[in-house]
Amino acid sequence: MRYGVIEQMRQDYPVPSMCRMLGVSVSAYYAWRKRSPSKRARQEARLETEILAAHQRKRESFGPERLQEHLERHGVHVGVCRIKRLRRKLGLRCRQKRKFKATTYSRRDLPVAPNLLQQDFAVSAPDQAWCGDITYIATDEGCLYLAGLKDLYSGESLAMR
Numbered sequence: 001m002r003y004g005v006i007e008q009m010r011q012d013y014p015v016p017s018m019c020r021m022l023g024v025s026v027s028a029y030y031a032w033r034k035r036s037p038s039k040r041a042r043q044e045a046r047l048e049t050e051i052l053a054a055h056q057r058k059r060e061s062f063g064p065e066r067l068q069e070h071l072e073r074h075g076v077h078v079g080v081c082r083i084k085r086l087r088r089k090l091g092l093r094c095r096q097k098r099k100f101k102a103t104t105y106s107r108r109d110l111p112v113a114p115n116l117l118q119q120d121f122a123v124s125a126p127d128q129a130w131c132g133d134i135t136y137i138a139t140d141e142g143c144l145y146l147a148g149l150k151d152l153y154s155g156e157s158l159a160m161r
Contacts (some may be wrong), residue, residue, distance in 0.1 A: 003024070005018075005022065006022065006024075018152045046076055063094050064083045064087065065080055067083055070081050071083075125153060127151060133147070
């Protein structure tokens, strides 16, 4: 931990001064720099990349338990507590599902459009009857609206906006 602090700040402050302040010898700090990463550190680095890749692959929707199952299926054996710790370290959180919000505002005082088809969707020629619908598509930037218009005879989509 102390060596990591010295490593981060060595561009701004002299190494011997920081070593004196933190109570470590300069030679121990340089020995630490030469040392190769431990087996545990190498495992942690590999697990971090695996967890990050799985998190992105599953569109940030898996929590630690499901992430563990997913990693097990791909040959990576790791405990839930370790996954929780590494996710916390990486700052990964799964997306929370938002509560459904009704978007229709039904005002009773407005007139209702007449039902001209009377639920009879069988038509004998093109362009006799069209139907349309609108839907909402949730994206990262917000909600998009998709409206479509379809000919009931041919089933052809006439317009989408």
